[in-house]
Amino acid sequence: MDELGRIHQLIVPLFGHNMVFNLEAIAMAWIVMAILLFFGFYAAKKKSRLPGPLQALGELFVSQLYMLSEDALDEKLGKKYAPLICALFMFLMLSNLLGILPHLEEPTKDLNIPLSLGLMGFVIAHYAGIKEKGFKKYLSAYIEPMFFMMPLNVIGELAKVVSISFRLFGNIMGGSIIILVVSHLTYSIIMPPFLNAFFGLFVGTIQAFVFTMLTVVYISVQVK
Amino acid sequence: MAFDVETWVNVAAFVGGGTAMGFGAIGAAIGEGYTAADANLAISRNPAISGEIFKSMLVGQAIAESASIFALVIAMILLFTEFSNSSYITVCVLLASGLSMGLGAIGSGIGSGYPAAAACKGMARQPEMSGRLTTNMLIGSAVCQTPSIFALVTSFILLFTNFSGRPISPTWAAILGAGLSSGLAAIGSGLGGGLVAGASCEGISRQPLTVTPVTNVMLLGQAVTQTTAIYGLLVSFILMFKVFPETGSMAPPMALLGAGLCMGLGAIGPGVGEGCTAQNAVRWIARNEKATGDLTRIMLVGQAVAESTGIYALVISLILIFVV
Amino acid sequence: MAIEGMDIIKAAAFLGAGLSMGLGAIGPGVGEGMVAAKACEAIGKNPDEAGLLTRTMLVGQAVTESTGIYALVIALLLLFVV
Numbered sequence: 001m002d003e004l005g006r007i008h009q010l011i012v013p014l015f016g017h018n019m020v021f022n023l024e025a026i027a028m029a030w031i032v033m034a035i036l037l038f039f040g041f042y043a044a045k046k047k048s049r050l051p052g053p054l055q056a057l058g059e060l061f062v063s064q065l066y067m068l069s070e071d072a073l074d075e076k077l078g079k080k081y082a083p084l085i086c087a088l089f090m091f092l093m094l095s096n097l098l099g100i101l102p103h104l105e106e107p108t109k110d111l112n113i114p115l116s117l118g119l120m121g122f123v124i125a126h127y128a129g130i131k132e133k134g135f136k137k138y139l140s141a142y143i144e145p146m147f148f149m150m151p152l153n154v155i156g157e158l159a160k161v162v163s164i165s166f167r168l169f170g171n172i173m174g175g176s177i178i179i180l181v182v183s184h185l186t187y188s189i190i191m192p193p194f195l196n197a198f199f200g201l202f203v204g205t206i207q208a209f210v211f212t213m214l215t216v217v218y219i220s221v222q223v224k
Numbered sequence: 225m226a227f228d229v230e231t232w233v234n235v236a237a238f239v240g241g242g243t244a245m246g247f248g249a250i251g252a253a254i255g256e257g258y259t260a261a262d263a264n265l266a267i268s269r270n271p272a273i274s275g276e277i278f279k280s281m282l283v284g285q286a287i288a289e290s291a292s293i294f295a296l297v298i299a300m301i302l303l304f305t306e307f308s309n310s311s312y313i314t315v316c317v318l319l320a321s322g323l324s325m326g327l328g329a330i331g332s333g334i335g336s337g338y339p340a341a342a343a344c345k346g347m348a349r350q351p352e353m354s355g356r357l358t359t360n361m362l363i364g365s366a367v368c369q370t371p372s373i374f375a376l377v378t379s380f381i382l383l384f385t386n387f388s389g390r391p392i393s394p395t396w397a398a399i400l401g402a403g404l405s406s407g408l409a410a411i412g413s414g415l416g417g418g419l420v421a422g423a424s425c426e427g428i429s430r431q432p433l434t435v436t437p438v439t440n441v442m443l444l445g446q447a448v449t450q451t452t453a454i455y456g457l458l459v460s461f462i463l464m465f466k467v468f469p470e471t472g473s474m475a476p477p478m479a480l481l482g483a484g485l486c487m488g489l490g491a492i493g494p495g496v497g498e499g500c501t502a503q504n505a506v507r508w509i510a511r512n513e514k515a516t517g518d519l520t521r522i523m524l525v526g527q528a529v530a531e532s533t534g535i536y537a538l539v540i541s542l543i544l545i546f547v548v
Numbered sequence: 549m550a551i552e553g554m555d556i557i558k559a560a561a562f563l564g565a566g567l568s569m570g571l572g573a574i575g576p577g578v579g580e581g582m583v584a585a586k587a588c589e590a591i592g593k594n595p596d597e598a599g600l601l602t603r604t605m606l607v608g609q610a611v612t613e614s615t616g617i618y619a620l621v622i623a624l625l626l627l628f629v630v
Contacts, residue, residue, distance in 0.1 A: 071355040153447070155454075159373040160366060163290060166376070170293030171286075177300065178621045185624060203286075203614075210286045217362045235560035238626055242564025245622040246571030249615040256615075257579020260608025261586030264601055268590030271597045278604060285611045292615040299568075299622050333575070333615075 025110035032094050032107060036087075065089055068213070072220045077128070081219060084124070088117070089212040096172055096204025099179075100196050106204075108172045111165070114211075118165035121215040122157075129222030138222075164214050171207045175199030229310045236315040240322025241302035247326030248295025251333025255288040255418070258334075262341035266348035273351045277344050280358055284340020287365045291329035291336075291372040291414075298325040298379050305383075313387045316396040320403025321379040324460075327407030327488075328375020328414075331495070332368060335418020339364040342422040346429025353432050357425055360439060364421025367446045371410035371417070371453035371495075378406035378460045391470035397477035401484020402463040405541075408488025409456025409495070416449040416499020423503040427510025437509055437516045444520070445502025448527045452491035452498075452534045459487040459541050466545070483544035490537025497530040565626035572619025579612040 010021040043058035051059060065086040070078030092108065099106040107113050130138045142153045179199060183192045263281035267274045302322055307314055343361035347354045382403060387395065424442035428435055463484060468476070505523035509516050587605035591598050 072359060156367065156370055156447070159370045162373050162376070163366060163369055166297065167287075167290035167293055170290070170297045174293060174296045174300075174618060178617065181621055181625060181629070185628065206282055206286045210283055213283065213358070214362055214366065217359055217366075220359070221363065231557055234557045238557070238561045238564040239567070240564075241622060242566070242568035242626060243571075245619045246568040249572035249619040250575035252615045253575030253577075253579040253612050254582075255579070256612040257576075257582040257608075260579075260583040260605070260612060263608060264583065264587040264590040264604055265593075267604055268594040268597055268601055271594070271600060274597075274600055274604070278607075281604075281608060282611065285608070289611075289614065292618065296618045296622075303622070303625060 022110050022112065024105065025107050025113060028098060028105060028107035029095070029113065031104065032091060032098060035094060036090060061090060062086055065212075069216055072216045073223065077132075077223060081124075081128070081216075085212055085216055088121075088215060089208055092117075092168070092208035092211055093205055096208055097200055099172075099176055099204075100200045106172050106176065108168060109176055111169050114168040114172075115165040117168075117211070118161045121164070121218060122161045125215075125219045125222045128219055132223045160214075160218060164211055168207050168211050171203055175203055229312060229315075232312070232315045233307055233310045233318065236318040237302050237305075237307070240318040240320075241299040242322075243319075244295050244302065244322035244326040245299040247323075248292045248299075248329035248333075251330035251414070252289050252292035252336075253333070255333045255335065255337025255340075256285040258337040259284050259288065259340040259344065263344040266344045269345075270348035270351070273347060273354070276351070276354050277347050280343050280347060280354070280361065281340065283358070284336070284343060284361055284365065287362070287369075288333055288336035288340060291332040291369060294372060294376045295325045295329045298322065298376070298383075301383065311388060312392050313390065313395055313399065316399045317382050317387065320399045321382040322403075323400075324375050324382065324403035324407040325379040327404075328372045328378075328410035331411035331414025332372035332418075333414070335368045335414040335416070335421075335499075336365040338418040338422030339368070339425050342425035342429075346425050350429045350432060353429060356432070356435060357428060360425050360428060360442070361421070363439070364424060364442060364446070365418075367443065367450075368414060368417035368421055370450055371413040374453055374457045375406045375410045378402065378457065378464075381464060385464065390467060394468050394471055394477035394480055397479075397481040398463045398466075398468060398484075401481045402460040403484070404481075405456045405463065405484040405488040406460040408485075409453050409491035412492035412495025412499075413450050413453035414495075416495045416497070416502070417446045419496075419499040419503040420445045420449065420506060423506040424510075427507055431510045431513070434510050434513045437513060438506055441502070441509055441516070441520055441523070442506050445498075445505060445523060445527070448524070448531075449495055449498045449502060451531065452495045455534060455538045456487050456491050459483065459538070459545075462542075462545060479544045483541040486537050486544065487541040490541075491534055494531050494534035498527045501526045501530060561626045565623040568619050568626065569623040572616055572623075576613050576616035580609045583608045583612065 008023045010023055012019045012021070039054065039058070043054040046052070047055070066078070066082045069082040069085045072078070073081060095106055095108045095113075098104050126138075133141075142150050176199070179192060179195050182195060259281055263277055266277050270277075298321060302318055307318070339361045343357045346357045350357075382399065387399070420442050424438050427438045463480060468480070471477070501523055505519050509519050583605055587601055590601050594601075
């Protein structure tokens, strides 16, 4: 049970401050990225009319997520941001599923990864908003509909980032702790696979989808 | 019963963790149940698009769950962290942090169930609008959870601030009051915000052409409904960050605890009431788009009057903190 | 009656576990009841779709149960581990 709180960290002193690297999260994230790169390379290698399994899977992901992105944003912007949405969803879904494999754990279990993805979505949304509407109109959106609403709107924007990051982090971390505790308590081999299936496949996929959809919606709110 | 401080800190950590998850599980489950219930009805009404409705139900439930996940995170932190600077203040900090997040998750959980339910019902009625309905459900639910984020922020600040330089009495009451104020105030605002978002999804499904005014008035109504949660957060911040002089008597601590309770409980009613107002305003804008200006005006006036008791509670809280 | 320090910590852990599961059982109970009620109504309105509606009801109830499971886990942690 002491594994619960232990995080392997690499602390590098730099200019008087300590730079802390959480080794497990970084390693797992690199594994996910390697799998995705291999998948992308081999799926797109032979583009044939009768797709093989890898290509069919790739086409499924791309077509569904492009449709999602174009539904929420308009045609032109939809095509522009769709690769980001596709990459985000595939990265998150594979990360959340990684816990099922033995000796591997989900990189999204560390708060840094969901928080950084949330901040990335936030920055992209506001950048898209400024580029589309121009700086003056973007600022005036904070004042509407009445002047004293400005602190509320600013707080609301920050709350959006916190909420999507913590939602993903809490679901995945909570699920992994539950699996650990139940395995410790029941000493059986029958329960943990079912729990793993529920938390990893079901909850992991839904949370990845919710995170991606919310990012798309935030971009579309800023752009309109 | 003279135990050392370490014992009491552990006691408070466990009771606080249990309270946080206990209260936090209530709201989300009720909201998710309401969503699944209306999704069932929607599928029976229009079985052809049951796939879309099922997907919306799952997404809506996942969002409604998020406030309980925050409570789970706080409970885990309370159970497993070693608190180094132990004093009697730490005891109160742990209890207050658990109370704050636990209570704060109730309203947002129940509230987030309404837009998801209305989106599922709306898809059965108007399958072509399913994209727009999903978007409004997501926006409405996300805004409706802002009060529980305020409670989470209060919990984190309580856990990670160093209170060691303060006198024990009356700071213990200030900290408990801060936790109660944020936690209780989030109940009403979360519920009210959810009502508005639900009405907007219902309105869009009835009259797809009114998307823009409905969404705008929904955001406006939700923003005004959250003001009571902001008062609760404000009182919490004042109670946490103001350094109170040491006292020996019971009256000043009770004043601070009373201030927290007053603002917390006093924010529940106006939150729900303003939510009802905005809900009906949005519902009738969808049916009668020409009256948007009049309806918006009446909604704002009505919400301002409904806010009045919330403002009385804020004033009494501030008097209890600063004057008494 | 000399109560030791460890006793009262265990007492508090048990109290916390009780609070957690006790309060945590309220929500899923109400929520799952609402799901089942509306599922009955839905099947009554459209009996041909009974299979699909039952499946949806069960999935909805499973997701609603999840917060109750979190409260159960916290209670078990407080009882046996901490």
